[in-house]
Amino acid sequence: MIYFDNGATSYPKPPQVIDAVMAALSAPASPGRSGHAASLNASRSIHKARKHLAELFGLKDNSRLCFGPNVTWALNAALSGFGLKKGDHVLSGSLEHNSTARPLLRLKNELGLDWEIVPASNGRLLPLEFKKRLTSKTRLAVLNHASNVTGALAPAREIKEALGEVPLLLDAAQTAGSVVLDDAGDWVDLLAFTGHKGLLGPTGTGGLWIRPGLDLRPPAVGGSGSLSESLTHPDFLPDAMEAGTLNTHGLAGLAAGAEFILKKGVKSIRAHELELTKLFLDGCLRMPGLTLYGPGPEAEDRVAVVSLNLSGWSCSDLAAALERDHGILTRAGLHCAPLTHQQVGTYPGGSVRFSFGPFNAREEILTGVDALAELAAQKRR
Ligand SMILES: Cc1ncc(COP(=O)(O)O)c(C=O)c1O
Known part of the structure; x- marks a missing residue:
């Protein structure tokens, strides 16, 4: 084959990833919940995933890196939690995956969002095309970093420069782990990634990094293992975005995938x-x-x-x-x-x-x- x-x-997964998932599956642990050694260990392995990914992407504050099941979750969490209102203008590239196109269309239909698609020329997205479409109502730009159909790599950093203060939500599904992104924390506002492609981890893992200064409405609230005395969900990251028990087994594998990539370069x-x-x-x-x-x-x-x-x-x-x-x-x-x-x-x-x-x-x-x-x-x- x-x-x-x-x-x-991605296939195959490195043996280290398989071993890490097996070890996590064999341990009696729910991370961030109980105080016993196995639970603390599970928390540590999730922390390891955060640490390695932050290093891979060049993110200074790894507590702003929030885990969820995939990049689709991350993109939806960013778009629905951003506080967009009727009449707000949002730009996106024309090479978007349905993971951004469908939530954008829903916001357009249900909220009256003004979603404008920036066309590619000869298969490429140009920063100037974004810049000339900016209006006083532009609140956000969404960009697929690399097309999952044509492979076209968008000049994301140049597009962000053209956008100025307008925040950029980057769909790094096809680039995380396979394209150098080690300074993303300096120019990306919202970085969405999935764990099972270039990051070599298991399915059911992904996440969203949120730049300091940006606040999102969490997509779900519930148990977080923190502030349990309060009925109000914590407002600090990553807990604010991580209601419910995380995919401990998958994230142990993702940590191993990220470590493998860091070693290989x-x-x-x-x-x-x-x-x-x-x-x-x-x-x-x-x-x-x-x-x-x-x-x-x-x-x-x-x-x-x-x-x-x-x-x-x-x-x-x-x-x-x-x-x-x-x-x-x-x-x-x-x-x-x-x-x-x-x-x-x-x-x-x-x-x-x-x-x-x-x-x-x-x-x-x-x-x-x-x-x-x-x-x-x-x-x-
Ligand atoms: C560019 C792009 N965005 C989003 C996705 C969705 O990824 P996932 O199914 O892991 O959420 C994919 C993968 O299919 C993709 O290639």
Whole structure:
């Protein structure tokens, strides 16, 4: 089996991650609740996850890093808790995932939010396009850091500069752990991430970092293990955002994933993934009948995600043939991102997405290119 579906979830997970989850599952513990040693240990492993992720992202205050089940939770928590009101203007990129598009549409329909989508040009989002749309009513900008369809990497820091004081909510689902983000605390206002992709952790883990000075209305209130004498939910972070028992087992795995990445270095992971992406793009560029979407063939401004179609094949048939005949796992369809497919002209048919990870090897990429060439030739015969 060759796994090219890391954009959906990373595979394999490092053995350290599996060991950490197993150890946590074997321990009798609820973090931050009881005072016995096992419970304190569970709290420590969650603290370890906070500490490692804060180091990875360059966040000075790790207590503002709040855990939840995934980036969808984090994006919803940020958008619903931001205090947006009728008539407020919110900008977003046009390469957004449904995890931001759907909550934004709901706020538009239910609240009267003025949501404006900034189009990409040649598959790229430009800071100037954000800047020229700012009005006195612009309260927030939402940006997918890297498209999960085309792999296009947004110039997020430059976009934040163009936004000035307007806060930026960054969806780092496709970049956390695979693109250097080690100074995000200096320029991102709300950083949303998921644990099971580039961070190499288990599903059911993710979080939101909230810049000092920003207050969000918590998405839920309840047990926090702190201020139990009060019926009022704590207003300090991370407790304010973390009502209910956290995913202790998953977060132990996420801590191990983040530690693995810190040891390996995001730079070296990025270099490896860029090399694989270049190799794949090179092989695809020469192939008759193959259409690539998104930014040009230069790999530098994309993550290790490539979408394509092959003439004569529907994307679902192509993905099925890749698996059946070559043991290659990809993802076909609209990738929960219809806005992006509309922007690149593949709506509603979709595309086949190849997404590489730190454990893929050059030989696998070459096998993938050969498989595509063979399937392309089948339709020409
Ligand atoms: C850019 C982007 N945003 C959001 C998500 C949602 O991730 P999750 O399902 O982990 O919340 C994904 C993953 O599918 C993604 O690629």
